[in-house]
Amino acid sequence: MKKLLLSVLAVGLLCACDFVRGFKQGIQFGAGMYKAADRAVNGFNSTTDTYISAFERDTFVLSNATVNFTLGNKSVEFNPRLVITFVKHGSLMLDYLGFSSSIVHVDPVSMFGVDYNKMPPADMILVTHEHGDHLDTTSIAALKQEGTVFYSNKRVEEITGQSKGLTAGETVKDDIFNIIPVLAYNTTEGRTQFHPKGRDLGYILEYATQYEGMPFRVYIAGDTEPIEEMKELGDIDVAFLPVNQPYTMTPEQAIEAIEMIKPKIVYPYHYGQTDLTPIVEYFKDNADIDVRIRQLQ
Numbered sequence: 001m002k003k004l005l006l007s008v009l010a011v012g013l014l015c016a017c018d019f020v021r022g023f024k025q026g027i028q029f030g031a032g033m034y035k036a037a038d039r040a041v042n043g044f045n046s047t048t049d050t051y052i053s054a055f056e057r058d059t060f061v062l063s064n065a066t067v068n069f070t071l072g073n074k075s076v077e078f079n080p081r082l083v084i085t086f087v088k089h090g091s092l093m094l095d096y097l098g099f100s101s102s103i104v105h106v107d108p109v110s111m112f113g114v115d116y117n118k119m120p121p122a123d124m125i126l127v128t129h130e131h132g133d134h135l136d137t138t139s140i141a142a143l144k145q146e147g148t149v150f151y152s153n154k155r156v157e158e159i160t161g162q163s164k165g166l167t168a169g170e171t172v173k174d175d176i177f178n179i180i181p182v183l184a185y186n187t188t189e190g191r192t193q194f195h196p197k198g199r200d201l202g203y204i205l206e207y208a209t210q211y212e213g214m215p216f217r218v219y220i221a222g223d224t225e226p227i228e229e230m231k232e233l234g235d236i237d238v239a240f241l242p243v244n245q246p247y248t249m250t251p252e253q254a255i256e257a258i259e260m261i262k263p264k265i266v267y268p269y270h271y272g273q274t275d276l277t278p279i280v281e282y283f284k285d286n287a288d289i290d291v292r293i294r295q296l297q
Contacts, residue, residue, distance in 0.1 A: 036101040037069035037076040044120050051118040052093075056086045056294045060238070062207060062216050067099060082207060082216065084238070086294040088112040090134055090270045092220065092240065093119065096207060102176045104205065105143055106220055109136035116142040124174070127152040128184060128222035129200035130159055133270075137162075151179060153201045168201060168229075178215075180204040183229050184222035186247075194247050195223045204233065219263065223248050223270070226257040239263035242270035243279070251278040258289060265289075269296035 043049045062080040069076045080098025087093055089112050094104040104124045108116055111133060122143040127135050127150075135156055144150070150163040151172065157165030166172065172179040182204060185197040202222035208215030219239040225248060241257055242248035248270060249257060255278070258266055266289060268276050276293055283291045 033067070033069050033099060034071070036067065036097050036099065037071045039097055039101050040067075040076055040078050041071055041074060047118055048120055051115070052085060052120070057083055058086075058292070058294075059083045060216065062098065082218075084218075086267070086269075086296050087114055087119075089272075089296060090128070090223075090242070092269075094205065094218065095120070096176055098176075100176055102174075106203070107134040108139040108143060109133055110139045111136065114139070119143065121145040122148050124148065124179075125150045125163075126179070126203055126220075127156050127163065128202060128220070129153055129195065130156050131223070134223070135159070151181075153181075153199060155199055166201065177208065178204075178206040180206060182219075182233065183227065184224035185227060187225045187227060188246075191225070191246055200224075204236070219261065221257075225249055226253050226260060230257055230260045233261055236261050236263040237265065239266045240269045241266060243268045243274050243276060244270050244272045245274065250274075251276060254279050255282050258283070258291075263289065265292060267292050267294055267296065269294075272297055 060082045062082055065080060067078050067080060083095040083097070085093040085095065090107045091109055091114065092106040094106070096102045102123045103120045104126060105122045106126045107128055108125065109132070110116060116139040122145070125140055125143060125148060129135070137160060140150065151166050152163035154165035154167070157163045166181040168181050168183045170181060180203065181201045183197065184195060184200045184202040186192045186195045200222055202224060203220050205218045205220070206215045216237050217235060219233060219236045221239065221241050223242055239261055241254050243251060243254045251274065254268060268279060280291050280293065283289050
């Protein structure tokens with residue numbers, strides 16, 4: 001009899017736990033929907049909206065699924081989307097708006113005249129490595145809010161004492177997307193000291209929720225040359241590849257990397273004064289690869 005009572009009690013507790021867990025998830029989902037709908041209608045604030053409007057931005061619709069939400073007396077309806085803001089050099093902002101919302105800042109630095117006090121605060125910050133055009137603790141401090149997650153390579157973790165250092169190959173799962181760190185390094189003799197193998201990272205951001213079907217995958221290469229690991233990245237929708245010799249790739253190396261990765265869309269970035277014409281010309285008749293040039297010197 002005691003065993004029966006204990007079994008019944010155990011089942012009851014499990015059911016109660018499942019109910020509580022499901023209730024919490026329901027609340028979180030509702031809060032995420034409200035935040036996304038509010039953003040879709042009201043934006044950020046007037047200062048931030050005005051400031052970020054000066055940057056080039058591309059929008060990618062992620063799914064035919066429709067977000068429907070009633071916000072006050074307004075009915076909000078939109079498709080899940082990812083807006084990428086091309087801030088400068090290696091600095092990017094990825095703004096997801098769908099069944100929830102998330103702002104990811106990649107390598108935020110102020111050295112190119114960006115005022116991060118006017119940028120949207122970060123839900124997540126990603127830093128590829130410790131060089132001054134990628135790591136700026138002042139900009140990071142301006143972006144951090146309660147709940148901001150900060151990921152980097154191990155070296156930046158050691159330097160700042162703030163970030164969670166990741167290792168290539170591990171996957172960090174978020175409610176909205178997966179973060180997959182990948183290697184980034186130099187291979188040409190005489191350049192390997194700039195970005196030695198095993199120290200620095202690039203990232204794949206894999207946007208995928210249970211409501212949106214196939215994942216949308218963004219590859220941010222960090223500072224690297226063409227490397228064998230690029231052949232193992234899988235399907236890439238959008239790729240950011242650095243073209244800034246001698247520290248990263250020459251245009252010819254960028255072409256080699258693009259042919260290995262075969263992304264649907266590629267943005268050369270971190271390119272300084274490099275002439276990108278050879279890349280554009282090489283792929284101009286390739287219907288499968290769209291090379292887009294933005295202000296990412």
